[in-house]
Amino acid sequence: MASKPGPPITPAGMAALKARYDHLLGTERPEIVEIVSWAAGNGDRSENGDYIYGRKRMREIDRELGYLSRRMKACRVVDPANQPDRSRVFFGATVELADEDDERRTVTIVGDDEQDAGKGLVGWSSPIAKALKGASVGDLRIVKLPGGLKEWEVMGIDYD
Known part of the structure; x- marks a missing residue:
């Protein structure tokens, strides 16, 4: 096994x-x-x-x-630079998001040991990362946050 x-x-x-x-x-x-x-x-x-x-x-x-x-x-x-499918959100992606009020936010999905919300680094197992996995530009994703549900639209995906 x-x-x-x-x-x-x-x-x-x-x-x-x-x-x-x-x-x-x-x-x-x-x-x-x-x-x-x-x-x-x-x-x-x-x-x-x-x-x-x-x-x-x-x-x-x-x-x-x-x-x-x-x-x-x-x-x-896992080196994000080696990601073959750059059109969707996977580990290492830097994702530009917009909420229903067009408030923009950029997050980078990193390992849980690296997360730092103040720098926009979200852990792989965080609610926002789980919601974004596999998303493409234009997709809407609902994230369950402590304050309730929040809807985000994926505006851009980048792998540096």
Whole structure:
């Protein structure tokens, strides 16, 4: 039985995960190890703030390193530039939308690890991305939002 492919991520998203992993492993963790070693040499550890904080921060870093490692292994890099059907909305598409009041909005569909609503990056499994999958220019799509239903028309599709 073939295993199901992992969640998609753009090449830039994977590079960002790797950069964060490398920074934690190569810079932050060694600094904390040094602080903890220095603090441990100062005697009583029960009231040693540097030691207690350092150990706590090291656990946080190790937890994040584990998470990033699992995500990098699980995710499948999908380059939007290689999308053969550019006439419809798929992963990596930048989509220009207009609502019933002709208010325009541009969103780019990216991996869930990359989403940032403030920058117009919506996660692959978000309600708006699910509603837009497979849409063509001129299609109307209804998106279920926390405030209710909203109808959007696809005005343009681009793959950079």
